[in-house]
């Protein structure tokens with residue numbers, strides 16, 4: 001079978017996955033990416049115009065062999081309540097979000113509080129490819145190739161004081177462009193928080209892109225949090241504020257339903273949601289129908305497979321701190 005070179009393929013036939021995978025393969029051959037990222041690519045045996053779709057969803061330590069979720073699924077099956085409650089609504093509605101200019105306030109217990117233009121917030125940091133499994137509390141998961149930088153790098157730059165124990169994040173509040181904020185589904189703006197050591201963990205990133213391109217609006221443009229060992233709702237989208245605080249901050253889902261969503265929300269197959277099991281998950285793309293838990297066939301792993309974070313919770317009862 002003829003293996004077409006990328007230049008032989010009309011651009012209309014090149015999918016976002018191909019562009020991304022080809023670029024990574026080129027960089028790997030050129031020796032431009034480190035061992036950890038190079039190991040994240042597996043070349044398939046199939047000779048299908050060179051479209052490797054198998055990758056390793058890698059944490060800093062543990063590596064799970066996995067198939068990347070397609071660009072199509074990642075960008076049309078979303079939770080972003082500011083743009084609708086159904087999974088297909090954010091991709092239809094989020095075009096109204098105005099992502100430029102964009103500024104981010106850093107305040108609270110830091111030596112260097114500031115209001116940054118997005119460019120200045122991002123520019124000093126080295127961007128990295130990170131393939132992470134994102135596991136929604138609704139028991140579906142995706143494997144997403146993010147582009148971003150470690151949150152720890154930003155935290156070191158703004159220099160939290162000894163009073164800073166938690167980091168609180170806030171999404172844009174703009175009912176004019178975010179139709180969901182015109183009803184009281186959540187107490188807007190969407191809020192999330194992490195303990196400072198969780199925010200500093202090398203797996204925790206600010207993401208500005210996926211599949212090698214800027215984040216689509218429905219995925220949280222222009223900048224979002226991605227924290228891969230926690231349920232998806234901790235990965236707050238379209239952030240405008242990062243506050244360093246002394247006490248555990250309020251979070252959108254804990255406010256809305258405290259018995260169902262805790263502050264920690266670590267992926268944990270042994271602690272069920274009050275209304276459904278968390279033992280298994282459905283891998284997005286394997287079924288084209290709506291969320292159906294009976295199709296959840298993959299065993300959910302403790303900390304979503306990122307076992308290197310376990311030491312953050314040593315001695316804590318994760319049933320109590322859910």
Ligand SMILES: Nc1nc2c(c(=O)[nH]1)N[C@H]1C(S)=C(S)[C@@H](COP(=O)(O)O)O[C@H]1N2
Pocket residue numbers: 074077078079080081082134135136137142171190218219220231232233234235236237238
């Ligand atoms: N501001 C905001 N951030 C949010 C949400 C939201 O509704 N609003 N949904 C969360 C949930 S429940 C999940 S599972 C992930 C989904 O991210 P994705 O659509 O990029 O896969 O975003 C999280 N971040």
Ligand SMILES: [Mo]
Pocket residue numbers: 079135136137138231232233
């Ligand atoms: Mo979610």
